[in-house]
Amino acid sequence: MSSKVRRKPRIAVFKFASCDGCQLSLLDAEDELLGVAAALDIAYFPEASRAMVKGPYDIGLVEGSITTHHDAERIQEVRRQCKTLIAIGACATAGGIQALRNWKDVDEFIRIVYATPKYINTLKLSTPVAEHVPVDFELRGCPINKHQLIELITATLAGRKPNVPTYSVCVECKRKGNVCIAVAQGVACLGPATQTGCGALCPSFDRGCYGCYGPMESPNTESLSNQFRILGQNNAEITRAFRGFNAWAWQFRKASEESERT
Amino acid sequence: MSKQATRTIKVDTLARVEGEGGLYIKLKGDQVQDVKLKIYEPPRFFEALLRGRNFAEAPDITARICGICPVAYQMSAVHAMEDAFGVKVDGQLRALRRLLYCGEWIESHTLHVYMLHAPDFLGYQDVIQLAKDHPAVVQRGLQLKKAGNEIVTLLGGREIHPINVRVGGFYKLPARSELAGLTERLKWARDAALETVRWVAGMPFPDFEQNYTFVALRHPDEYPFNDGRLVSNGGLDIPISEYDANFAEEHVQHSNALHSVLRQHGAYFVGPLARYSLNFDRLSPLAQEAAREAGLAPVCRNPFKSIIVRSVEILYACDEALRIIEQYEPPEKPAIDIHPRAATGYGCTEAPRGILYHRYRLDEEGSILDAKIVPPTSQNQKTIEQDLGQFVPKFLNLPEEDLLWQCEQAVRNYDPCISCATHFLRLEIDRG
Numbered sequence: 138m139s140s141k142v143r144r145k146p147r148i149a150v151f152k153f154a155s156c157d158g159c160q161l162s163l164l165d166a167e168d169e170l171l172g173v174a175a176a177l178d179i180a181y182f183p184e185a186s187r188a189m190v191k192g193p194y195d196i197g198l199v200e201g202s203i204t205t206h207h208d209a210e211r212i213q214e215v216r217r218q219c220k221t222l223i224a225i226g227a228c229a230t231a232g233g234i235q236a237l238r239n240w241k242d243v244d245e246f247i248r249i250v251y252a253t254p255k256y257i258n259t260l261k262l263s264t265p266v267a268e269h270v271p272v273d274f275e276l277r278g279c280p281i282n283k284h285q286l287i288e289l290i291t292a293t294l295a296g297r298k299p300n301v302p303t304y305s306v307c308v309e310c311k312r313k314g315n316v317c318i319a320v321a322q323g324v325a326c327l328g329p330a331t332q333t334g335c336g337a338l339c340p341s342f343d344r345g346c347y348g349c350y351g352p353m354e355s356p357n358t359e360s361l362s363n364q365f366r367i368l369g370q371n372n373a374e375i376t377r378a379f380r381g382f383n384a385w386a387w388q389f390r391k392a393s394e395e396s397e398r399t
Numbered sequence: 400m401s402k403q404a405t406r407t408i409k410v411d412t413l414a415r416v417e418g419e420g421g422l423y424i425k426l427k428g429d430q431v432q433d434v435k436l437k438i439y440e441p442p443r444f445f446e447a448l449l450r451g452r453n454f455a456e457a458p459d460i461t462a463r464i465c466g467i468c469p470v471a472y473q474m475s476a477v478h479a480m481e482d483a484f485g486v487k488v489d490g491q492l493r494a495l496r497r498l499l500y501c502g503e504w505i506e507s508h509t510l511h512v513y514m515l516h517a518p519d520f521l522g523y524q525d526v527i528q529l530a531k532d533h534p535a536v537v538q539r540g541l542q543l544k545k546a547g548n549e550i551v552t553l554l555g556g557r558e559i560h561p562i563n564v565r566v567g568g569f570y571k572l573p574a575r576s577e578l579a580g581l582t583e584r585l586k587w588a589r590d591a592a593l594e595t596v597r598w599v600a601g602m603p604f605p606d607f608e609q610n611y612t613f614v615a616l617r618h619p620d621e622y623p624f625n626d627g628r629l630v631s632n633g634g635l636d637i638p639i640s641e642y643d644a645n646f647a648e649e650h651v652q653h654s655n656a657l658h659s660v661l662r663q664h665g666a667y668f669v670g671p672l673a674r675y676s677l678n679f680d681r682l683s684p685l686a687q688e689a690a691r692e693a694g695l696a697p698v699c700r701n702p703f704k705s706i707i708v709r710s711v712e713i714l715y716a717c718d719e720a721l722r723i724i725e726q727y728e729p730p731e732k733p734a735i736d737i738h739p740r741a742a743t744g745y746g747c748t749e750a751p752r753g754i755l756y757h758r759y760r761l762d763e764e765g766s767i768l769d770a771k772i773v774p775p776t777s778q779n780q781k782t783i784e785q786d787l788g789q790f791v792p793k794f795l796n797l798p799e800e801d802l803l804w805q806c807e808q809a810v811r812n813y814d815p816c817i818s819c820a821t822h823f824l825r826l827e828i829d830r831g
Contacts, residue, residue, distance in 0.1 A: 152419055154441040157816075158466020158559040164514060165548060165558055167541040171534075174527045185514065186525030187414035187807065204441045234463050235443040246447040249769075252648075257442060280466060280559040338556045342563050343733075344570040347459065349560075377452065382463065 146195035146294060149181035151215050153201025153208050154235055154263065158280040159226035160184055160200050166283045173290065192218030196293055199272075202228040202235060202263045209260065209269060216270035221293055224266040225286065227279035231351050232385035234279075236263040239385055265385070276301065279349040279382040282334050305329055305353040306346050310337035318345060325365050327378060330356035330388070351383035358392035372396045404428065408791070408799075410807055415515040415525070420815070422787075422806060429792050434784045436810065446770045454480045454739060454765040455566055461757070461772065462560045465816055467510070470503040470551065471750030473564040474625055475757040475772075480566040482640075483744025483761050484737055491730040492568045493625070494723050498578075499554045499564070500624040500748070501720040505547025505588065506558065507751035508671075508709040508716075511814045512595065513540030516706050519808040520602040536598065539591050543713070546588035550720060553577060568734030578724045585721050592714035593689055599706045600693035605805075607790060608700040611782065612664060613673035616749050622681040622715060623674065625748050630677055632698075633664065639747040642756050646773075659778040666781035669753025670813065671708040672699055683722075686715040702786060702812040709814075739765030750775055752814050776815045783813050 150160050164170065164185060173179075180190035197219030203209050216222055224230050232239065238246050243261045247254045266272050276289055285301055292299035302308075306328035310317070318340050319326040326345035328337070332353040339346045352358075358379070365375050379393035410422040419440040425433040445464055452460060457476040462469035474496060481488060488496070513536075514526040523529040530537035548558040554573060555561020563569050614635065616627035629645075630636050637645055647662055661667045679687065679697035690697075690711045699708055741763040747756045753775030760768040790809050794802055 154443055156463050156466040156469075158463075158469070161466045161510075161559060164510065165544075167545040167548070170541065171527070171530055171537070174530070179525075179527060182525075183412050183414045183419075185415065186527070187804075188524035188528075189412065189414070204443070208441060233443075234448065234460060237448040238444060241447075243444075246444040247442075249447040249450070250442065250444050259442060263443075279463065280557075335557070339562050339570075342556050342571040344562065344565075347562075374453075377456070 145176070145178040147178045147180040147190070147193075148196045148198065148290070149192065149194040149219065150184070150198045151181075151200070152184070153199065153212070153229070153266075154204040155201030155226065155228040155233065157184065157200070159229075159278075160198070162225075162281050162283040162286055163198075166287055169287050173287070176294065177290070193220065194218055195220050196290065197222045199224050199229050199266050200226055202232045202265060203269055204235060204260055204263045205258060206260065207258075212266060212269045221273045222266075222270070223289065223293070224272045224275045226281050227277065227349065227351060227382045228263075229266045230275040230277055230386075231383040231389075232263040232265050234382050234384070236385035237380065238263055240380075263385070274299065277332055277350040277383075278334050282336075285334055301334070303332055303354040305356070306331045306333050306335070306337050306340070306350070309333040310340050313337055313341060315340050318343060319364070319368075323368050325368050325370050325374075325378065327361070330358050330361050330392075347378070348381050348383055348389065351386045352388035356388050358388055359395070362392060362396055372399050408803060408806060410803060413807060413810060415518070415811060422810060424787060424791055424806065426791070426795075429795050431788045431791055434787045434791075436780060436783055436815075446772060449759075449767050449770040452767050454483075454759070454761055454767060457759065457767065457770075458564050458566065459560070459562075464772070464774070466559050467507055467816060468503060468750045468752065468755075469560045470499055470555070470564070471748060471755050473561070474500060474748040475746040475750075475755045477564060477566045477746070478625060478748060479744040479746030479757040479759050480737075480761075481744070482746060483742040483759060484566075484740060485742075486567065486735060486737065488568055488735060491728060492733075492735070494727065495554060495569065495572070496564075497624050498720055498723045499551060499561070501716040501723070502547045502550025502554065504716040504751050505592075505713050505720075506544055506551060507547075508713045509540055509544035509547060509595075511751075512599065512706055512709050512713070513537065513544070515814070516709075516811055517599065517602075519804070519811060520599075520706070539594065543588055543591045543595065546584050546591075546717075549581060549584060553581065565734055567737045568732070570733060572729050572733045575727055575729060578727050582721065582724060585717055585724070589685075589714065589717035589721065592710065592717050593685075596689045596693050596707065596710040596714055599710050602706065604701060604703045606701075607703060607793070609702070609786065609789065611672070611700060612661065612667040613676050614661070614667045614669050614754065614778075615674040615677045616747065616754060617677055618681070620681070622678050622683075622719070623749050629747065629754070631661070631667065632677065633661075635661070639756070640745045642745065642747060642773075643758070643771075646778075648773075648777075659773060660781065666785055667778065668782045669775050669778050670705070671712055671751075671753075672702060672705050673753060674749060675699060675708045675711065682711070682715050683718045685718050686711050689714055702809070705812050705814070739763065752776060752816055753778065774816065776813070779813050779815065783810060783815065786812075
């Protein structure tokens with residue numbers, strides 16, 4: 138063993154099209170932040186520091202979706218700079234709410250918002266990071282769960298698999314002892330098709346899950362759509378339910394397109 | 400000066416702001432020729448993607464414009480919808496909304512004061528470095544921020560993109576005992592906020608006062624969060640529904656951003672400084688006293704001192720949260736009934752960074768026909784650039800690195816939220 142002190146692993150945080158909420162989760166980990174800073178060298182995190190150390194980095198966290206030509210090039214460079222690349226949040230893992238443009242004419246979207254359309258340079262689609270470069274781990278959520286983020290960083294440093302379950306919200310909801318709001322109150326709830334991570338939050342607050350964590354590992358969206366119809370939802374409502382913050386995740390995309398066609 | 404050398408000051412990536420932006424200043428001799436706050440955050444087209452969505456989805460969708468102040472988006476959205484449908488949420492439901500907003504102000508302001516702004520005054524690159532020399536101070540900041548987040552989490556379910564806000568009220572009400580559980584923590588937070596005011600009051604402030612036009616909400620008897628008329632120190636006094644008639648977005652050839660202006664007037668300034676200067680008399684006695692003790696007059700025109708004003712507002716928010724919790728009696732229902740109708744609704748509330756305006760046109764089913772959203776940072780763009788134009792010539796004798804840092808600090812005075820502003824800003828990257 139060398140007597141030289143081992144260099145602390147370097148972490149970098151990159152932002153693409155997003156709301157900043159997922160990287161804020163790191164600053165919202167008030168009890169863990171200084172511990173993370175002690176274990177890691179926070180080398181590039183413009184939201185938090187003006188000291189910006191050049192790569193390469195051991196861990197790269199990427200927030201946001203790819204929506205411009207410039208960003209499509211930048212993500213390639215980010216990949217080259219990062220040994221482990223982690224996509225965090227619904228934008229980075231599924232294109233985010235801005236992926237609603239993917240079903241529309243983006244030029245019309247530009248005209249609606251901006252009075253000088255020719256200045257806007259954007260891609261037709263909002264796409265997740267993994268459609269552009271290989272990603273080592275995708276942490277779901279809109280926003281991500283800060284405890285899952287800390288677990289993921291810890292696991293990556295230790296070289297083990299992170300404990301991030303891929304089962305449905307229902308499993309967690311049952312475990313919490315909630316009365317099922319879909320069954321008892323007839324509320325349309327995406328819980329059966331959505332991955333857990335939030336702590337079955339919405340059903341615990343008497344509202345239906347709206348899919349922040351995207352599709353669970355094997356969602357039966359067809360059956361869930363039928364269930365929504367039995368509860369009195371029309372096809373437009375079902376389409377909208379799947380077309381939320383994880384609309385471009387393929388299982389939800391397929392479900393929304395099927396109800397749109399029906 | 401005989402030689403008119405051209406000099407540029409450039410910050411490619413502005414650090415410690417929310418979102419992605421840069422700064423470009425062009426000087427000829429000691430004359431500022433051009434100031435650009437560059438925005439390269441990609442647009443996300445919220446106004447467009449809201450079309451065809453149901454009114455009930457607006458609070459959750461617009462929250463995603465900003466992870467730092469999602470509550471502000473939810474509040475402006477629900478108020479606009481309720482305005483359209485002709486309902487008024489009051490009593491304890493209204494008080495709970497105010498409490499939720501207190502939580503967001505505490506969380507967002509503390510983030511800015513301790514993690515984004517204070518390092519500038521004390522010469523640190525970031526809060527992690529600051530923590531090495533002043534661990535107790537940073538711990539106080541982190542715990543204060545956490546207290547704000549605890550309010551949002553208890554009422555909203557989680558701190559970022561809360562899930563419990565709906566048009567008409569909430570999905571689920573907290574029990575009295577649950578809110579009471581926050582009391583001890585908030586009493587600590589109120590003391591910590593007072594210490595924060597004292598701490599930041601001792602920081603070095605450049606002598607820089609400007610004759611701003613402040614715009615904020617004003618309410619007959621409250622420091623403004625959700626309600627009030629739009630007022631300015633220039634005599635503006637209008638209901639929210641007249642926002643569009645009085646404010647406009649301007650396209651400026653030399654700039655990369657759409658600028659909000661007050662018609663027939665020009666640049667204006669929203670946010671803590673404006674709110675404080677137009678509403679000092681509505682602060683709680685404790686907050687007023689702390690402001691005076693910190694050397695603040697009832698009107699503050701030095702944007703660098705916004706760090707003190709934010710701290711005073713944190714103190715006020717703790718004080719107000721405790722008052723609301725003490726008087727809380729759960730209402731009968733978590734939300735009042737909503738019946739959609741074809742109408743246009745207006746909402747404007749005080750986000751931590753200033754007034755946030757929403758307008759929706761809805762059909763009889765409650766589907767959104769069109770939406771307009773004006774976040775605080777777009778409104779401050781022009782003032783930020785004007786400030787820099789005034790500020791830079793005074794400090795030209797500084798070494799390059801120090802001048803650069805001063806300029807960054809001058810931008811951070813505004814706590815600009817570029818993620819918020821961008822769905823709205825014209826994007827153009829000047830490679831020149």
